[in-house]
Amino acid sequence: MGRFLLKRLFQTIIILIIISILAFSLIHIIPGDPVYAMLGTDITKEYHDQVYHSMGLDLPLVQQYFRWISNFVQGKMGYSYHFKEDVLTLVQRRLPPTLILGITSAIFSVVLGLLFGIITAVRRGKPIDSILTVLANIGIATPIFWLAVLLVFIFSINLKWLPSWGFTLPWVDFAKSMKQLIMPVICMSVGGIASYTRQTRSSMLEVIGQDYIRTARSKGLKESKVIMGHAVKNALIPILTLIGLTLRNSIGGSAIIERVFNISGMGSVMVEALGSRDYIALQSGIVFLALITCICNLLVDIAYAYADPRIRLD
Amino acid sequence: MKKFAKALSLLLVVAMVMSLAACGGGGNNTPANGGNNNNAAPSGPVKGGTLKLAILVTPNQSGFPISTGTDQNVLATTAMESLGRYDDKGNIVGFLAKEIITDPAAPSIVLKLQEGVKYHDGSAFNAKAVCDVYDILLENGRQANFANVEKYEATGEYEVTIKLKEWRSDAVETLCITCGKMFSPAEYRAHDLNWMYTHITGTGPFVQEEFTIGEKVTFKRNENYWQKDAAGNQLPYLDRVEWYVFDDQTAAVNALKTGDLNLIVYPSMQNYKTLLNAGFERYGVDSCANIAGILGMFFASGKEGQSVSNLKVRQAICYAINNDALKTAFTEGLGVVTNQLGVPGTRENNPNVKGYPYDVAKAKALLKEAGYDENNKCEVTLTFTSAFENVFTAVQRQLEEAGFKVNIDLTANIGDKLVVGGADPYVSICWWSAPTSYSAWFRYFSAHPTTMVGDALDLKAAGVIDLYDKIMTAPDADTQKKLLDELAVKCVDELCLYCPFYATLSYYIGDKTVKDSDFGMRGNTQWTPETTWLQK
Numbered sequence: 001m002g003r004f005l006l007k008r009l010f011q012t013i014i015i016l017i018i019i020s021i022l023a024f025s026l027i028h029i030i031p032g033d034p035v036y037a038m039l040g041t042d043i044t045k046e047y048h049d050q051v052y053h054s055m056g057l058d059l060p061l062v063q064q065y066f067r068w069i070s071n072f073v074q075g076k077m078g079y080s081y082h083f084k085e086d087v088l089t090l091v092q093r094r095l096p097p098t099l100i101l102g103i104t105s106a107i108f109s110v111v112l113g114l115l116f117g118i119i120t121a122v123r124r125g126k127p128i129d130s131i132l133t134v135l136a137n138i139g140i141a142t143p144i145f146w147l148a149v150l151l152v153f154i155f156s157i158n159l160k161w162l163p164s165w166g167f168t169l170p171w172v173d174f175a176k177s178m179k180q181l182i183m184p185v186i187c188m189s190v191g192g193i194a195s196y197t198r199q200t201r202s203s204m205l206e207v208i209g210q211d212y213i214r215t216a217r218s219k220g221l222k223e224s225k226v227i228m229g230h231a232v233k234n235a236l237i238p239i240l241t242l243i244g245l246t247l248r249n250s251i252g253g254s255a256i257i258e259r260v261f262n263i264s265g266m267g268s269v270m271v272e273a274l275g276s277r278d279y280i281a282l283q284s285g286i287v288f289l290a291l292i293t294c295i296c297n298l299l300v301d302i303a304y305a306y307a308d309p310r311i312r313l314d
Numbered sequence: 315m316k317k318f319a320k321a322l323s324l325l326l327v328v329a330m331v332m333s334l335a336a337c338g339g340g341g342n343n344t345p346a347n348g349g350n351n352n353n354a355a356p357s358g359p360v361k362g363g364t365l366k367l368a369i370l371v372t373p374n375q376s377g378f379p380i381s382t383g384t385d386q387n388v389l390a391t392t393a394m395e396s397l398g399r400y401d402d403k404g405n406i407v408g409f410l411a412k413e414i415i416t417d418p419a420a421p422s423i424v425l426k427l428q429e430g431v432k433y434h435d436g437s438a439f440n441a442k443a444v445c446d447v448y449d450i451l452l453e454n455g456r457q458a459n460f461a462n463v464e465k466y467e468a469t470g471e472y473e474v475t476i477k478l479k480e481w482r483s484d485a486v487e488t489l490c491i492t493c494g495k496m497f498s499p500a501e502y503r504a505h506d507l508n509w510m511y512t513h514i515t516g517t518g519p520f521v522q523e524e525f526t527i528g529e530k531v532t533f534k535r536n537e538n539y540w541q542k543d544a545a546g547n548q549l550p551y552l553d554r555v556e557w558y559v560f561d562d563q564t565a566a567v568n569a570l571k572t573g574d575l576n577l578i579v580y581p582s583m584q585n586y587k588t589l590l591n592a593g594f595e596r597y598g599v600d601s602c603a604n605i606a607g608i609l610g611m612f613f614a615s616g617k618e619g620q621s622v623s624n625l626k627v628r629q630a631i632c633y634a635i636n637n638d639a640l641k642t643a644f645t646e647g648l649g650v651v652t653n654q655l656g657v658p659g660t661r662e663n664n665p666n667v668k669g670y671p672y673d674v675a676k677a678k679a680l681l682k683e684a685g686y687d688e689n690n691k692c693e694v695t696l697t698f699t700s701a702f703e704n705v706f707t708a709v710q711r712q713l714e715e716a717g718f719k720v721n722i723d724l725t726a727n728i729g730d731k732l733v734v735g736g737a738d739p740y741v742s743i744c745w746w747s748a749p750t751s752y753s754a755w756f757r758y759f760s761a762h763p764t765t766m767v768g769d770a771l772d773l774k775a776a777g778v779i780d781l782y783d784k785i786m787t788a789p790d791a792d793t794q795k796k797l798l799d800e801l802a803v804k805c806v807d808e809l810c811l812y813c814p815f816y817a818t819l820s821y822y823i824g825d826k827t828v829k830d831s832d833f834g835m836r837g838n839t840q841w842t843p844e845t846t847w848l849q850k
Contacts, residue, residue: 038375039455044455044457044458046455047454047455048455050455051455082372082374082527083374083527083528084374084375084508084511084512084527085527093526094528149564152568156568156572157568157571157572160572163572163574164565164568164569164571164572164574165560165565165568165569165574258561259561259562259565260562260564260565261565262558262560262561262562262565262566262569264526264528264529264559268528268561269528271561272372272528272561276372276374
């Protein structure tokens with residue numbers, strides 16, 4: 001297990017280095033001058049050059065990269081000239097909404113998706129299977145921005161039950177936070193619930209057809225024990241991969257939901273940084289999100305290896 | 315199974331009805347309250363309340379609002395005041411400088427300042443503070459704004475005398491509005507520019523409480539504000555002003571509909587019209603004071619031997635564009651078509667300019683005269699940002715219909731591209747949100763144009779710069795108007811320097827409760843937070 005972990009850690013570091021190089025170089029390819037973007041075009045050329053120099057933008061790109069990455073590794077993510085604060089402080093402020101949204105929706109996706117998947121597999125061919133399967137297909141096909149607009153229209157504008165925008169941390173005002181979370185979490189969970197339902201269903205159906213399940217039944221075990229003790233445990237292995245993907249998507253892909261519900265999270269930081277040519281915030285943000293993704297993948301790999309010893313041995 | 319099919323059908327019908335309902339628009343979400351927007355209700359101002367506004371761009375340097383966008387300036391006005399203010403006719407009147415005395419013969423400007431005014435940090439607003447603010451602007455690259463200033467000095471505790479190199483009619487606007495926003499020099503010296511960006515320390519009716527970039531900027535009442543109303547009551551009326559940043563306009567529109575906001579600053583014309591139809595109120599007036607800018611094209615990099623250096627090609631381009639169609643399609647019909655930089659209704663407009671009314675046949679004929687035909691197509695490049703992609707897709711189609719071969723150059727930052735000379739090297743037509751007031755045209759027609767107009771031809775040789783200088787130094791308004799008319803004819807009919815499409819207005823839309831705010835009444839960056847009140 002130790003060797004397996006070391007191997008995965010080494011791979012993660014290589015991936016992060018590649019991502020940092022890609023992020024850095026691709027961002028610098030984008031046309032636009034960060035100094036003019038920051039100060040407007042009415043400044044003198046001399047002042048522009050002075051600021052350009054003070055930001056280290058006149059250094060060779062390779063030198064800029066190494067300066068940035070060595071600082072990043074030491075925990076100094078640099079200063080964002082668009083957000084006028086240290087990127088680390090910015091991340092500390094803007095990551096919690098994204099994490100809370102992402103993790104909550106991931107939990108909903110996994111729990112409900114697994115539940116519906118198991119039900120549809122166990123009740124295969126029954127009306128409940130058909131209904132949930134149709135709903136899962138609708139869920140997968142539903143664009144989340146459309147769903148968000150629909151929910152806002154019904155629950156905020158017409159019924160006035162839920163706030164249409166904003167985010168409050170649960171430890172600041174729990175009731176307000178819950179109210180504000182309901183619609184974004186629903187939007188972010190629908191796709192996940194649908195995917196889990198379908199994946200769990202097919203995985204369960206495959207497992208239920210196996211000889212060892214038949215053996216368990218022929219031994220006279222209760223159906224609930226057969227399903228929960230034997231079928232679900234084995235059907236979960238392919239689902240683990242999906243869990244890693246869900247976490248990654250929830251955290252990295254929350255930009256749309258953050259915009260629709262005006263939530264100040266990491267997604268909106270990245271979009272704004274891109275628009276304002278805030279190189280430091282953008283590249284540090286990308287690498288930071290890549291780091292989270294890698295950690296999620298690593299955890300999934302570990303869980304996978306734990307659940308299926310063959311992977312460790314491979 | 316039949317029951318299941320019925321249930322499924324019902325489910326699908328419900329989903330479809332919900333979708334259709336969502337597409338249906340605002341429904342019956344009428345704004346709270348009634349009454350006229352900017353006119354005081356008969357009951358008079360009510361004290362207290364929190365004004366909540368949506369800003370659709372991220373303010374990140376409102377504490378030093380020089381060369382920032384209009385949105386940031388509007389926000390900064392909550393706490394920061396300027397030496398002069400526009401009145402509702404677009405004239406500059408004294409504000410923090412209670413008197414602005416101009417002497418074109420000297421030439422000089424004397425500012426008589428309000429006495430007893432204090433900054434939010436407790437430091438005194440006086441002549442020294444004004445000179446310090448000017449010094450700080452010069453330290454931060456704003457030399458262009460002071461190019462015509464020989465010296466400025468405190469000639470009394472509350473008097474500043476500015477000696478000019480020559481009299482220019484934009485001097486008051488430059489020194490009292492553009493560079494006249496009085497931030498606290500003491501705060502600047504105690505911190506630095508980065509700190510100033512997010513700390514709006516002025517003399518205004520509200521004191522900044524929180525400035526979180528990308529989220530919100532909040533203000534509370536300045537208990538020591540220097541102004542009282544006509545009845546002798548202490549201003550301001552409101553307790554708080556809160557600005558919320560919305561990246562997505564739809565979210566702001568929803569927040570207005572749910573009553574979480576009072577007003578949206580500069581919504582898109584589409585959202586503006588939707589909200590207007592839903593019963594919300596327009597703040598401001600359709601006048602020159604409220605024009606945001608003109609969307610149009612300038613001819614760039616038209617050096618000798620290249621296609622747009624040929625007058626006939628430039629004219630053909632202008633004839634090929636259907637401004638009315640563009641206005642109808644992209645401004646919900648709310649824009650104002652113009653054939654010159656002076657929009658109809660403004661002092662700068664010359665109604666005798668012929669311009670180039672839409673005429674494809676004429677465009678084709680001019681192209682032929684210029685030596686282009688089907689086998690030798692005239693090639694032009696359209697440079698623009700993604701924000702105007704729709705408009706320029708239509709422009710591309712119109713130009714192609716007239717026989718041009720059109721290349722597209724989608725850029726991220728047009729200003730940057732043009733200022734640093736990054737536009738297409740052989741021929742390029744770029745959009746520019748042009749100012750409509752002659753005093754802001756210096757960037758196009760001064761001896762040192764910073765943008766692309768000067769690329770189309772030698773402006774000095776063509777006499778444009780001389781003419782513009784005469785306008786800026788005109789001894790009286792009548793002479794100036796004659797020269798402005800001459801400039802319009804020269805730039806449009808004689809030289810065809812640009813191809814404006816339409817002017818757009820600055821819009822503010824809200825729930826009818828906001829009174830006496832003067833939003834959209836005093837240019838597009840100023841309002842009067844001190845007199846604003848909320849009708850309960």
